[in-house]
Amino acid sequence: MAITQKTTAKTKLTASSAQKYLSFEINEEMYAVEILDVKEIIAMMKFTKVPKMPTFVKGVINLRGLVIPIIDIRVKFELSEIEYNERTTIIIGIVEDSLIGFIVDKTADVLNITQEEMAPPPKFGTAIDTTFLKSMAKTANGVVMIVNLMKIFSESELNSVKQIEKIKDIKTGEEK
Amino acid sequence: MDKHDRVMEIFLNECKEILEEIAPKLLNLEDTPNDKILINDIFRGIHTLKGNANSFGFVKLGEFVHHFEDLLSIYRKEESVLDSSEVDLFIRSFDIVGSVFEYEEEGINGYPQNYYEILGEIKKALNIKESHEQSFEEIVSASSFAHASQERQIVEKMVEHTQYDLKNIDGKKIYEIKLELDSDIYLRGYNHQIFFRLLENLGTIIYSNYIINESVPTLEEFNTEHSYIKALYMYLLSESDEMDILDIFEFIAQEHEVSLSVVELEDIKEIEVQKPINEALQGINESSDESAKEHKSVAKSSIRVESAKLDELFDSIGELVIAQSYISQNEQIRAINNNELNQYLEMLGKSTRIIQSKVMSLRMIPIKDTFLKMKRVVRDVSLKTGKEIELFLSGEDTEIDKTMVDKLSEPLIHLLRNSVDHGIEESAHERISLGKEGCGDIYLSAAHKGSSFVIEIRDDGRGIDTSKILQKAIEKGFAKDNVAYTQDEIINFLFCAGFSTAQTITDISGRGVGLDAVKQSIEELRGKITVESEIGVGTVFRIILPLTLAIIDGLTVRVDNEMLIVPTLSVVESFSPIIKDIHYVKGEGEFINYRGEILPIVRLNKLLALNSSKTEFEYSTFICIDHERGKYIIQVDELLGRQQVVIKSLGVLSNNVKEISGAAILGTGQIALILNTEGVREHLDFEYNA
Numbered sequence: 001m002a003i004t005q006k007t008t009a010k011t012k013l014t015a016s017s018a019q020k021y022l023s024f025e026i027n028e029e030m031y032a033v034e035i036l037d038v039k040e041i042i043a044m045m046k047f048t049k050v051p052k053m054p055t056f057v058k059g060v061i062n063l064r065g066l067v068i069p070i071i072d073i074r075v076k077f078e079l080s081e082i083e084y085n086e087r088t089t090i091i092i093g094i095v096e097d098s099l100i101g102f103i104v105d106k107t108a109d110v111l112n113i114t115q116e117e118m119a120p121p122p123k124f125g126t127a128i129d130t131t132f133l134k135s136m137a138k139t140a141n142g143v144v145m146i147v148n149l150m151k152i153f154s155e156s157e158l159n160s161v162k163q164i165e166k167i168k169d170i171k172t173g174e175e176k
Numbered sequence: 177m178d179k180h181d182r183v184m185e186i187f188l189n190e191c192k193e194i195l196e197e198i199a200p201k202l203l204n205l206e207d208t209p210n211d212k213i214l215i216n217d218i219f220r221g222i223h224t225l226k227g228n229a230n231s232f233g234f235v236k237l238g239e240f241v242h243h244f245e246d247l248l249s250i251y252r253k254e255e256s257v258l259d260s261s262e263v264d265l266f267i268r269s270f271d272i273v274g275s276v277f278e279y280e281e282e283g284i285n286g287y288p289q290n291y292y293e294i295l296g297e298i299k300k301a302l303n304i305k306e307s308h309e310q311s312f313e314e315i316v317s318a319s320s321f322a323h324a325s326q327e328r329q330i331v332e333k334m335v336e337h338t339q340y341d342l343k344n345i346d347g348k349k350i351y352e353i354k355l356e357l358d359s360d361i362y363l364r365g366y367n368h369q370i371f372f373r374l375l376e377n378l379g380t381i382i383y384s385n386y387i388i389n390e391s392v393p394t395l396e397e398f399n400t401e402h403s404y405i406k407a408l409y410m411y412l413l414s415e416s417d418e419m420d421i422l423d424i425f426e427f428i429a430q431e432h433e434v435s436l437s438v439v440e441l442e443d444i445k446e447i448e449v450q451k452p453i454n455e456a457l458q459g460i461n462e463s464s465d466e467s468a469k470e471h472k473s474v475a476k477s478s479i480r481v482e483s484a485k486l487d488e489l490f491d492s493i494g495e496l497v498i499a500q501s502y503i504s505q506n507e508q509i510r511a512i513n514n515n516e517l518n519q520y521l522e523m524l525g526k527s528t529r530i531i532q533s534k535v536m537s538l539r540m541i542p543i544k545d546t547f548l549k550m551k552r553v554v555r556d557v558s559l560k561t562g563k564e565i566e567l568f569l570s571g572e573d574t575e576i577d578k579t580m581v582d583k584l585s586e587p588l589i590h591l592l593r594n595s596v597d598h599g600i601e602e603s604a605h606e607r608i609s610l611g612k613e614g615c616g617d618i619y620l621s622a623a624h625k626g627s628s629f630v631i632e633i634r635d636d637g638r639g640i641d642t643s644k645i646l647q648k649a650i651e652k653g654f655a656k657d658n659v660a661y662t663q664d665e666i667i668n669f670l671f672c673a674g675f676s677t678a679q680t681i682t683d684i685s686g687r688g689v690g691l692d693a694v695k696q697s698i699e700e701l702r703g704k705i706t707v708e709s710e711i712g713v714g715t716v717f718r719i720i721l722p723l724t725l726a727i728i729d730g731l732t733v734r735v736d737n738e739m740l741i742v743p744t745l746s747v748v749e750s751f752s753p754i755i756k757d758i759h760y761v762k763g764e765g766e767f768i769n770y771r772g773e774i775l776p777i778v779r780l781n782k783l784l785a786l787n788s789s790k791t792e793f794e795y796s797t798f799i800c801i802d803h804e805r806g807k808y809i810i811q812v813d814e815l816l817g818r819q820q821v822v823i824k825s826l827g828v829l830s831n832n833v834k835e836i837s838g839a840a841i842l843g844t845g846q847i848a849l850i851l852n853t854e855g856v857r858e859h860l861d862f863e864y865n866a
Contacts, residue, residue, distance in 0.1 A: 048847040049738060050826065051784035052833045060826065060839060062847050065491035067824040067839045098827050 018114045021137075023144055024091065024104040027079050030144045031104075032111060032137070037093050037149050041107055044088040061101060063092065070101035076152060093149040102149065111144065113137045118146070187228055188281060194221045195274055200548035202267050203555065209258035218266075219248045225273070234280040236287060237273070243298045244269050250302070265301060269294050348379070348415050354435045355408040355425070362401050374424045379414025483579070486538055493535050494822055494841060500528040501843055536727075540575035543622045543631075546585055547572045550620055553589050557596040564604055564615045565596055571622035576629050580701050580721060584631070587694040591633045591717050592618065594690065599637035599715050610712065612636060624723070628745075631719040640709035642666045648675070667707045668804060671695045699854070702728065704745060720745070729820050730840070731799070732848065733812040735780045739848035740812070741821055741840050746853040748800040748807065750815055753793050768809055770800060776860055777809045780851075783835060783859060803857045810856065819843075823850060834858060 021032035022041075047059040047070055056075040060067050070090055074081055087106040092099055121133035132151035137144045198221045205214050222245045229237040248266070251258055268290075275288040357366070375381055387407040392398070414421065418436055425434045503509060504521050547569050558565040576584075595618050601607045604614030619634040642663055649655035649669040669675060673692040698705045703721035722728055722745065730741035731750070757769040758777070766777040777798070797815045801808050821840035826833075834855035840848050 046846070048839070048849065050829060050833065050836065050849065052835070053829065057829065060829070060847055062841050062845055065495045065841060067826060067841070067847060069827060069829045095828075100828065 018112045021111045021113050021144070021146065022091070023108040023111050024089070025106050025108060026073055026077065026104055028105075030108070030142060031147050032113070032144045033091070033093065033147050033149055035110060037095075039092040039094055039099060042090050042092065042101075043086070044084045044090060044103065058103065061090070063099070063101075066099065068092065068099050068101050070103055071152070072103045073152065074103070074105075095149050100149075102152070111137075111139060113139065113144070113146075121145070184232065187232055191225060191228055191277060194225050195277065196545065197221055198270060199552060200545075202263075202270055203548070203551050205258070205266065206260070206263050206555075209260065209263050212252065215248065215251050215258075219245065219252055222248060222273075229280075234277075236291075237276045237280050240269075240276055240291065240295055241273060243295060243302065244273065247298050247302055262301065265294075265297055269298060348413050349438050350382070351410075351412045351414060351418075351421060352435075352437045353408075353410040353412060353421065355410075356434075357403050357405055357407060359403050360401075361403045366403075371424070375410065375412060375421075378416045378421060378424070379412050381410055382413050383409075383411040385409045481538075483539075486535075489535055489538075490822065493532050497528055497532055498841070498843060498845055500524055537575070539577050539579075540723075541578050541581060542573045542575050543581060543584075544572040546581055546588065547620060547622070549585060550588055550592055553592050554596060554618060557593050561597060563596060563600050563602075565600060566615050566617050567592075568617065568619045569621070570619070574622040574624060574629065576622075576721070577723065580629075583697060583701055584719075587697050587719070588620075588631070588633070590690055590694050592620070595633055595635040595637065595715070595717075599635035601638050625720075629721045629723050631721070633717040633719075634714060636714040639711040639713055639715055640667060640670075640707070641711060642709075645669055667709065670707065671705075671804070702743065702745065727820050727822055728840075728850070729818070730850065731818050732816040732842070733780075733797070733799070734814040734816055735784065735812050738784075739816070739842060739846060740780065741848050741850040742799060742801075742810070742812075743850070743853065744818060746802050748802045750797055750799045753796070753798045755794055758793055768798070770807075770809065773807065775800070775807050775809050777811055778856055778860065779811045781811075781813075783856065801853050801856070803853060805857055805861065808857065808860060810851075821848070821850075 020035040022035050022038050023030055023032040025031070042063070045061055047061045049059040050057065050069070053059075056071050056073075058070045058072050058075075060069050062068075072081065082105070084103070089104055089107045090101040091104060091107065092101050117137045117139060118135045119138065121136055132148050134146040134148045137146055198218055201214055201218050201221075205211065205218070208214065222241055226238060226241040226245055228234075229241055247269075250256055251262070272288060272291055272294045276291065278284075279286070279288055372381065372384075385408070386405045387409065388404055392404045412421065418438075421436060422434065504525055509517075509521070551567055551569070554565055554567040596616070600616035600618075601610070601612075607616065608614050617636045619632065621632045621634075623630050623632075646655060646661065646666050646669070649666070649672070650657055652672075652675060654669050654672050654675065655661065655666075671691045671694075675692070695705055698719055698721070701721055703719060706718045706720070707715065708718070709715040728741070729744040731744055731747060733740050733742055753768060759767050759769070759774075761767060766779075767774050768777055793811065796811050796813055798809045798811055799815070801810060819842075821842070823838045823840060825838055826836065835852055836849045836855070837852035838850045840850055842848050
């Protein structure tokens with residue numbers, strides 16, 4: 001797949017100070033991901049539910065013959081779910097060499113953000129768990145939160161979810 | 177992976193290929209020990225291996241292969257005769273080559289078992305052979321160039337022609353220098369002229385000969401950077417000692433073979449003229465044979481393709497098929513009703529199908545290599561047990577998915593060992609008294625049956641005594657004393673972990689880790705294994721596998737609004753339930769009386785938590801699933817059809833749901849999840865135990 005090519009392009013780009021970010025909105029807040037972590041953007045499409053998944057895993061989609069899991073970032077961020085509409089977008093991200101779709105309210109511009117505009121993420125004061133926030137950027141349009149896709153969906157997290165469910169299973173089994 | 181690693185990997189792969197190629201040839205050699213073409217083939221393989229090993233600093237391998245090559249080179253000659261003990265030595269030597277190679281590959285220190293023992297045997301065999309031959313043969317075998325003897329004869333002539341008085345060369349010696357050259361030697365700065373000039377400083381070159389071993393192309397195709405000279409012989413008359421001469425070769429000696437020997441004049445005198453000419457002629461015949469063969473192999477050449485690339489191609493073809501079927505079924509397009517258009521649509525459909533089947537066939541390779549390996553296994557086991565066995569192969573050309581071939585070796589080895597060890601009677605005497613031939617027959621066959629690939633291992637031995645099995649199963653606690661088991665159920669105990677009926681534990685089989693491991697690996701390949709046996713007549717183990725791991729044959733079912741694929745291989749039948757046969761047992765779940773058996777019912781929508789709505793049994797379809805821990809029923813809303821689907825992994829999600837083994841994209845583009853019948857059974861077991 002073209003993933004390896006992209007990583008080489010990425011190392012080249014880090015040398016220059018400004019990087020490109022794809023910005024998107026969730027619950028009227030601006031977020032952004034490094035554009036090199038994004039394979040493509042598609043409109044919300046029909047998906048197939050997969051049983052026994054954590055609630056933020058909505059299911060799988062067929063992206064031109066590839067089966068790709070999709071995650072609702074709203075659910076992941078513990079926000080109220082909204083009905084998918086024509087602005088709902090799936091950002092196909094590259095996470096550890098596999099493709100994962102992230103459902104967002106809508107996508108916005110591609111931003112050039114320089115190192116100077118970046119600030120470390122706040123340690124407290126937000127309702128949201130901040131480990132997946134890479135940094136905050138102050139742009140002309142306001143503050144943008146730079147998100148680390150890897151952290152939003154890492155296999156280890158899924159595995160831990162799985163383990164928790166197993167423990168639950170065993171417990172309920174015992175109660176029976 | 178850096179460059180060195182990549183080169184290393186290429187080298188390792190090449191070595192493995194060579195080893196795989198040689199193995200069956202050695203076994204064939206056992207049947208036709210004097211097939212010179214075969215010996216030559218083996219020799220060439222070993223020779224390449226030697227070159228590779230030395231260039232990668234695999235000293236242990238290089239050392240061993242070097243002597244092995246020497247031994248082989250003796251038998252390349254027409255007059256030498258191989259006997260079975262020598263072939264046996266070849267085979268054992270080859271085993272050492274294999275294990276030394278593994279040691280080198282894994283970077284293990286030390287030497288494999290029997291390394292020195294076998295090496296000693298080789299050296300011994302070499303010594304015996306050499307003392308048998310005339311002294312000039314010594315050089316021939318050491319040089320590995322059959323042409324050498326021819327040179328000798330010419331030396332004699334040359335020496336006669338020149339003015340050198342052979343009796344008065346006081347203190348001077350004639351050195352025979354042999355230099356092997358690689359084809360890319362010029363690129364490394366070698367120059368014939370410089371080299372000769374240096375030699376001239378030390379003495380007089382009385383004769384030199386270039387051995388051109390490969391065909392030199394025409395002038396148009398001639399590559400000036402390529403050396404077509406394989407080796408160089410020089411006869412140097414000199415006062416200097418060996419060290420001085422070898423110094424000249426220092427800059428190429430590390431990569432190339434340089435040999436130096438002193439020629440005794442008496443030897444030269446004794447050489448008959450007639451013999452070398454004959455030999456030379458033979459050499460010519462042989463080499464023309466070889467070049468013809470090489471041409472053939474060029475025509476059959478293959479390209480290595482990463483399997484990931486094939487998978488991508490596969491995905492794209494899947495999309496193509498979907499798009500094609502969409503177009504051909506689109507009503508608007510059909511409404512156009514234009515003859516020409518219809519023709520092209522048909523053409524599109526046809527080519528799409530052809531492409532699809534071609535791409536499928538790319539993954540398929542014949543099972544031949546694996547079968548040939550089995551010959552070796554049977555040979556070894558028959559030697560160890562002292563039973564005379566003949567193995568018959570059939571259907572070797574049957575093709576199967578490459579990834580499956582690799583995983584089939586181990587179970588096959590196991591089953592064949594079992595057949596020899598347990599299946600065939602203890603002695604020929606016993607067999608004859610039963611009215612059979614003394615030699616036990618084992619048939620290994622492969623065939624396509626429908627969309628499955630079937631391998632059969634059939635022996636004409638004593639068959640499986642089910643009463644013994646049952647007794648053992650009860651002893652081991654697998655079976656209950658008071659239950660009446662069917663023959664099939666009893667035979668299935670063989671596949672339980674820790675079950676072994678062998679009276680004595682041998683190193684061939686009988687450690688009780690056998691058949692359950694076989695079963696497991698077959699199941700990993702989505703296959704099944706069955707046993708048929710008749711006492712006194714024999715046993716058949718039958719392995720049924722899907723043709724490829726990438727595609728399964730499945731029933732498409734609807735559960736709520738979702739589609740699911742149930743692998744056909746595990747389906748017994750589907751039926752509409754009769755409500756009065758369904759029973760509800762409190763705390764245990766729902767059961768159905770199905771043909772006299774009480775089977776548990778799994779509601780798929782509940783199991784997969786798809787929807788809370790409860791479908792009434794009478795409107796649903798039941799599918800009976802076969803499983804070795806007991807059949808069970810799954811309830812689905814509708815049975816839609818049967819089709820072959822391409823299996824796709826769920827990727828990062830795949831480890832999370834044991835009830836689902838993957839996903840498939842249907843003709844409509846919709847994704848259907850593939851049911852893992854094993855996972856569902858596990859779920860049932862869990863519920864019962866809780």
